[in-house]
Amino acid sequence: MIKADFMLDAKGLACPIPIVRTKKKMDELKAGQVLEVQATDKGSTADLQAWAKNTGHKYLETKIEGNILHHFLRKDGDHLLEEISAIPNISLEAFRKKVESREQPCILDVRETEEYEQAHIPGVIHIPLSEVEKRSNELNKDEEIYVICHSGKRSETAAQTMKKQGFKKLINVVPGMRDWRGEIEQ
Structure with missing residues (x-):
């Protein structure tokens, strides 16, 4: 123990x-x-x-x-990882406008399966945070990807993981599904 x-x-x-x-x-x-x-x-x-x-x-x-x-x-020793560069954020309102436009952005929902099944944005790709590192190869590293979770914290963590794997255009949706008022599927 x-x-x-x-x-x-x-x-x-x-x-x-x-x-x-x-x-x-x-x-x-x-x-x-x-x-x-x-x-x-x-x-x-x-x-x-x-x-x-x-x-x-x-x-x-x-x-x-x-x-x-x-x-x-x-807690790690004095040699903590170098400061991680920030992932850009998009406000929920600006994100909603993108979703409702004809652009059809690539959206990655990293919430747990139970949360995702309760309600999610139509057309999103669902990969729980715990699987992002192993399954990110299902996504295009050069495509702009909007990463969303419940509040914006797990999506930021997922985006940091993906950035280390070579993804170039990641945007964190803040605050996330907690305050989403757009179209949903269940």
């Missing part, structure tokens, strides 16, 4: 709050210390794995007790 130096209670919180609070707490830790994040959001496993990979921290494991997920992460 992994012994954590600190514990963060993120139970009852949904994306992006567990990641935001994890980042803040990790900033307070010393290199090598372990943080336990307790969460109830099923998507938090993929979110924290991807976040740790993109920030240079070490995702150790997740243990499940009842409906509580116990995520363990170790």
Whole structure:
């Protein structure tokens, strides 16, 4: 069993709050210390794995007790990954206008399957965040791709992963499906 130096209670919180609070707490830790994040959001496993990979921290494991997920992460040493260049954002209003135009933009929805099945924009490509690294070859690296999730945090993480793989025209939709008022499919 992994012994954590600190514990963060993120139970009852949904994306992006567990990641935001994890980042803040990790900033307070010393290199090598372990943080336990307790969460109830099923998507938090993929979110924290991807976040740790993109920030240079070490995702150790997740243990499940009842409906509580116990995520363990170790803060990386002084040689954290170089600062990741920002992915450009598009406002939800500007994105809605693009979707409603004749352009038919390429849209990648990175939410978990359960979220996607509840409601999604017609014609999107669905690849959950946890599968983006392995399945991004299904997309054209030179095409402009709008990446969307619930709030904009997972989509940013997915876009960072894809950028490292050579994708050139990625745009993060902020805030995402949480506030989407356009056409949907179920």
